[in-house]
Amino acid sequence: MAKKADRYFEVNPWKIVETHFDPAYAKVAESIFALGNEYMGVRGYFDEGGTTKSLTGSYFNGIYERENLGSGGYKGVVNDTEFMVNAVNWLAVKVIADGETLDLAKCKIEDYRRSLDLKTGLLKREFIWVTGKNVRIRLRFERLLAMEHTTEAVQKITAESVDFDGELQINLESDFGMIHQMHQKNYWDVQEKKAESTYTYIAAKTIHTDIYLFSGSVVCGESNGKVLEAAGYVEEKKAGVTYQVSLKPGKQAVFIKKTWNGMEDMPDWREQLSHVSYESILAENEEWWSEVWKKSDIEIYGDEENQQGIRYCIFQMMQTYHGAKAGNNIGAKGLTGEAYNGNAFWDTETYCLPFFLFNNRKAAKNLLLFRYQTLGEAKKRAEALDCKGAFYPIATISGRECCNLWQHASLQLQASTGVAYGIWIYEKVTKDREFIEQYGAEMLVEISRMLATRGDWSADGTKYGYYCVMGPDEFQMMVNHNCYTNFMGKFTFVYTLRVLNEHEGLAEKFHVTKEEQEDWKKKAEAMLLPYDENRQIFEQHDGFFKLPHVDVDAIPMEEFPLYHHWSYDRIYRNDMIKQPDVLMFMLLFNHAFTKEQLLANYEFYEPKCIHESSLSPSVHSILAAQLKKKKEAFDFFGFATRMDLDNYNRNTEEGLHTTSIAAAWMNIVYGFGGMRSDDEILAFSPTIPICWNGYRFRVETDNGTIIVNVKTDRVEMTLESDRECEVLVYGEKYILSSKRTEIAIPEEWR
Template sequence: MEISFGLDFDTKHWGRPGRWQAEFGAGGISVLGRTESTGQFLAAAAEIQSSLPYEIYKTEKEIGASYRFKLQGEAVFDRKVSIFADRQGEKREELLLAAEADLQKSPGFSEALVAAKAYWEDFWQRTDVEIEGDPENQQGIRFCIYHLQQTYHGFDPGNNIGAKGLTGEAYSGHAFWDTETYCLPFYLFNNLSAARDLLIFRYRTLPEARKRARELDCEGACYPIATLNGHEACSLWQHASLQLQPSTGVAYGIYHYYRVSKDNEFLKDYGFEMLVEISRFLLSRGQWNREGKFGYYCVMGPDEFQMMVHHNSYTNYLAKRTFLFTLEVRDLLKDNDKYEQIIEKLGIGEDFFRKIKTAAAQMLLLYDPETELFEQHLGYFELPHIDIGSIPVTDFPLYNNWSYDRIYRNDMIKQPDVLMFLFLFASDFPLSVKKANYEFYEPRCIHESSLSPSVHSILAAEIGKKDEALAFFEFATRLDLDDYNRNAEEGLHLTSIAAAWMNIVYGFGGLRSDGACLSLAPQIPAIWKRYAFKINYRGKNIRVEVTKDEVKLSSDDEKPATLLLYGKEIILRDEYRAELRK
């Protein structure tokens, strides 16, 4: 037999030669890699323990140990690998030494196995979702939760969550606005420090966002549609220049984090500065019409089938809420010593806050109180209608089979747009508004985004369309396990995986976290016998268990927590039971 264990820096990217320069350590199996374009260092050292003889082998970018032997009984190999990274590219010499030294103090296999078991047992005890009566989705949601933890757990605030996580090359590792709108909720209720670190990433990349705003002839900070390190990586101008939702998404993430955590220190040290800079960008990017209304021209909302539109309702509403939250935080912090430092640093005065208050008050919202509909953008209702059921299945995905202009010239939508802000700010809208807009826009949506079904399922559950909610949910937990889209080889749909967790907790659990008080309104799918999920809310562990007849809230401590259950205020200490509303 021949077995080789190595460190290989000749990895391919989309089949092309790797982008690493590599040099070997002085002794043993170790490599220092350097990225060719950005100059980042990655040091790796390995140690293989075995009683068998071996030879060290080297290629241009690979080094390892090769064993040749005749198998007689059992052969045991114990391999340890240590990896250190330096993104600034300043620690060339000490980095490889640190990796080599780390091998000497790292535990062996038996100790590492014990530690790993303890780690995962603790993790599942805190985050598991239980489903009785649906083994496929039980397996599916645990698959999703596992990959969320594997991909990101707040180890380094210099990281974000790529659309494919660490599992594939599609999107080249880039993070999108999905991080704040789809991924953040899981971490808010399972790992609050990791949620904070996701927002710290945006603070660390604020200089790049300021630069991007200047490139667009605007002020403040414009966050990129796709990024690894804060720089705009999207080469499609209609997305990179017209989509404002990365910036409003960051503002929403700060808003959502604060609503859940009440972390005033974060607002003081990071959040307020980001909110002000995003608001400066939104104020400079928006324009006033002849009737004295404020809004946004030539934009693209979440529905990427409509571009260069005016007054996209999602864009306008998120900008309005960003302005209002910036003002709320200003009032919260203005007696703090750091407030004046931030104001002086940014070079703004009270005139700026008066301007965003006026812009928020005069924001143009295309809402008809008679129909309770929001028009997706100016002129959307006049677009030619297309029956999406008449499109041959062989035409999907449309991006691969239709020209761009053919996609753009009708009322078909790719993913939730109006429905998206009705979900994000659920507490702002009555049930009747959600129902009217769901019934209008859902038949026009082709769900050509893996993020689309979950939001539709959550809203369908809220407005009482239980069969539709369950039908949309069927895509959620097993999208990658069953390879529904036939593209799992490109990597897992990480933000869709996060949406699957939301689909259960926000959809069937009825959790709403955008208001002043955490709210629950559980229901149970007909095919389930029981389900349960866990959240941590302001330091209190809460378990929500739902059966066909009862909702049981329990906690491992008696510290009181004020919640809304079916709209009624309750105080949860150790346990609270209520009848399930049918």
């Protein structure tokens, strides 16, 4: 693996800490220190702004804009794109001391420290500002987003004089004048605004999608027990208050801004905020996160770097999504940046869903409900591509296809088959028959109809498959018989037929005739899966074995990310792989393959993978652990958990790799824990990295929560329930209960 860590943050098991200010690393740090509560998210930009390079991003789930790209003149090519739009900056601040404005890029500072507490979600930044007159003011900026009441947030600023004696001015603003950096435009039309001495509000609508957002704030300031007077002001797209305070050595002033951000008018928002305080949100968040860590924490003994890494991943996963609202989805960057336009991709079902299935089933169900709610748009997309049924978009916010790159939007079927997989694994784990009957079956039927019209028969009429497609690899386009696409197509046909057979009346309900079912059955049976019998290797697509070879380890670090340094067509002209393709379906349906097949395919494809996708390292680590390649498994594991913390892909500044964060959880539970959920019984084959003293994780099941405690020589398993649960451990059946079960780790797994 050619990529290396770019270590910057202090290692701490429960915090992310920045010990100095480096302007060159500012945008990376903004992503790392991003806060979110599923509804709203803010990057870790400086409250006071300044001239430091920044992506000052404030985003809301469900608030998006649309741009017309002009007609391409071809049917099926997307002419409109939708994107999560940069919204109100409710944290905007100006700090002025004796006429000098605070700007970290220009001012002298001392004792800089910024920290993110993973137990509370409190982001704190503090430093001493040495003014041009060589006097010092200690400043502390704190911010919190409420995890329970997701429309609420609080900002706290403390200014303490060290040896400053003069006038300090603090402006607290809410600013709709934000420039969406991806498009270099402002997308807000302000509807109303007002600013008084104790409160401000401002409301605006997006100019194309007409989505409304209201931001109201209650403010207060005090110095040494005395309430400070403020003056309100409004500008074109701003509403704010300004405080003036005389600050003397040893004295301090504290300013608090409580904010309510909502997508509808709420007449009593000020009354609601009167019951909110910095302390109350902090306490509620501490309780909320305490429950998260009780249910979802992964403890690693003897490795603080990866302990920090996996906790950060779980923290950001829960910030991005925890099932607060049915129909929300997970963008590729969550609410942390504008790359990928805030769109959701096929990895929602294949990477994120397993995390929620075993940590938060309500969230898992709500993720799938997004696909049901947008089924109508998927059917329109299928029609545009000359197919029947439903063709789910490769990138979407509202359910419409948002990718204007035809080779992705029209050639990738994995969003649709990913939905089918998500329904299948959800049913397998939860046994939720009602979901299948009310939602899942209809989606499966429409996806199968698309698959039956998107594919075709070979010239001799004996084999069925998909022509001119792009698989998960994405470094190969317009290929025939991509093995992943064909494999998942076959699976979807078989599973849909099984659902129709097991649930009486569904075929009639969705007008699936016996002739249509027979057609799906024939196509599934005739599906072509390119495979070399002698080497036991699945060919990624027809002709892949004949492609020119590239030594991926010889590519200089300076050429990453490749999309920025290689011409677009160059990446398609060789056997280099962006992310797992064959190995991906061998993980999703792991029990269907022999150890010999897994080993042969891993050793063939792993050296070809450049890991240009953040989704890649976890899959390799999980399979390497299964194949007892312990060093490789551990190396890939560190890459996965610290992908963003150590800026492996040199693009963390664009936002966090949210779905790879979920994959990092899989990396431990499915990797070292050896859990497999694709067969009839939940199975485990734990192993332990040589540098660890042990690790512990939990998974939620129908019968209770299983606690898996892996030590150097044994596995201890307990079921938090008064019921029992049957599992496989190293291939042997065990009945778990509230009484601890101890199992020695076999020599071959040590």
